Amino acid sequence: MGCAKAQLRLGRRTLLGHAHALAAELGLPCRVQSQDDTPGQGPLGGVVTALRRARAHGGKILFLGCDMPFLSAELTRRVLGVEAESAFASLKGTVGFPFVLSPAVLPKVEAQLATGQRSLQRLAIRLRARRIRVLAAEAPQLQNLNTPTEFSAAKKQLS
Numbered sequence: 001m002g003c004a005k006a007q008l009r010l011g012r013r014t015l016l017g018h019a020h021a022l023a024a025e026l027g028l029p030c031r032v033q034s035q036d037d038t039p040g041q042g043p044l045g046g047v048v049t050a051l052r053r054a055r056a057h058g059g060k061i062l063f064l065g066c067d068m069p070f071l072s073a074e075l076t077r078r079v080l081g082v083e084a085e086s087a088f089a090s091l092k093g094t095v096g097f098p099f100v101l102s103p104a105v106l107p108k109v110e111a112q113l114a115t116g117q118r119s120l121q122r123l124a125i126r127l128r129a130r131r132i133r134v135l136a137a138e139a140p141q142l143q144n145l146n147t148p149t150e151f152s153a154a155k156k157q158l159s
Helices: 015-026 043-057 073-080 103-114 120-127 136-142 148-158
Strands: 061-063 086-091 094-101 130-133
Touching: 015 073, 043 061, 043 103, 043 120, 061 073, 073 086, 073 094, 086 120, 086 136, 094 103, 094 120, 103 120
Parallel strands: 086 130
Antiparallel strands: 061 094, 086 094
């Protein structure tokens, strides 16, 4: 994007504000992961950092991307509601955000990162994660904004 994506304004909120609003709607505390213990490792670096910091608190951790402003509470609740150590939203066989992990999976995530594998797809396989199928009608909720063109289209969609 060429700038701090989280601070881009989409409608009345920043992209980060959309993630905060979703967490609030779900009644969940929200912690922003802005720095990784293992920088340059993609989303998995942030996952490891969050799991390390949350170990003492127990419970499951919901991972949201700040670049998915159209994600609904309903779909996120389906991912959260799974009784498993790990669950990922899955569209057409591919996993991604939102996902939920138990701090107990930290050693497996660290082991994967140590091998140089940064893929969420491989992580889901390694963890034998539950996959929560996203219906075709729900697919637009998983749109993430990575380019100025995608951001511009999202602005048009919102108005």
